[in-house]
Amino acid sequence: MSLLISIIAFILILAILVVVHEFGHFIVAKKSGIRVDEFGFGFPPRAKKLFTKNGTDFTLNWIPFGGFVKIFGENGEEGAGQNDSFVSKKKRTQAAVLIAGPLFNFLFAWLILAVMFMVGSPTLYDESYGDKMKNVSVSVVEVFPDSPADQAEIFVGDTITSLTYPNGTEISISEPADLSSAFEGKGVQEVVLEVERKNEVFEITLSPAYGLYEGQENPALGIALDKVGTLRLPPHEAIWRGLQRTWNLSVSTADFLIDLVKGLVTGDKSQTGSITGPIGIVPVVGNAIEVGFSFVVVITALISINLAIINLLPFPALDGGRLLFILIETIKGSPINPKTSSWINSAGFLILIGLMVLVTVRDIIQLF
DSSP: OOHHHHHHHHHHHHHHHHHHHHHHHHHHHHHTTOOEEEEEEEEEEEEEEEEEETTEEEEEEEEEEEEEEEETTTTSSSOTTOTTSSTTSOHHHHHHHHHHHHHHHHHHHHHHHHHHHHHOEEEEOOGGGGGGEEEEEEEEEEEOTTSHHHHTTOOTTOEEEEEEOTTSOEEEOOSHHHHHHTTTTTOSOOEEEEEEETTEEEEEEEOOBSOSSTTOOSOBOSEEEEEEEEEOOOHHHHHHHHHHHHHHHHHHHHHHHHHHHHHHHHTOHHHHTTOOOHHHHHHHHHHHHHHOHHHHHHHHHHHHHHHHHHHTSSOTTSHHHHHHHHHHHHHHTSOOOHHHHHHHHHHHHHHHHHHHHHHHHHHHHHHO
């Protein structure tokens, strides 16, 4: 997968997810009687006004990283006393408009995961689905960086069918544990793996190694295996399964962010070292495209969920920060000074941009 194709695919995914997010704000604002002056595809400068509908200009902009909506009175400096402005609406309506963006990202993740299960998706083997699991095989679910498997270009999604020792003895791999047990008491010796990838079968020669993980007693290749099959479900089960997967991804993302915040506070580099930005996600998207459609769907759903959760954080310039302002105004019984809120949001935006630049620079260094 070329880097250019990976970059284009990532930009397309990100653009779709941001437009979904902004459409959530847009539709709830319109339904609430709030004027929306512009719905932009991409970010300014403006390239072209596409059309105007119900008082909203739909525009095409030059920077293709998503989109935006311009809601009348959202910044608090305009629209006071006008019925169609954001600030004139009740606090619960304002909160609904702000929550709608992240909510639509959650709903979009649920939708595409449910569709994935309807059309059929490679997934970890689950005995509870019985004969609904088709084409079950032992596949690679993780490759450890700089391991023998990584250096031999074994990828997530590859199916391992057999292992052959130097003396010609061949072992069939029918369970995940078969590969690890094949190295017990054998020491380091070159082996041949029979690998199936996209209906193509070929052999890879490599040697296991020690020191790949803590407590390792036997040599290993640096891959994790699991039984994977194609699961195709009827619509009602696919919708439920998609909801379960969305919930599980949301919980794991929230746990990661909590650990990340703890790492930032305590200075624990083991937590903060896993931060990545757009450039760092590009190779992940490229690998997902190589493996197959279902992996692209899961990556897209995961990015959508990340976008939702991050936007709900109570930080200035994010939806969560604006929700915090609404809560403060509700408690104090009066609005925050528009100039103060505008200054805080601008400062928060600059901090976010600064962090993104730092993370992007690190991603570029690691990429090249």
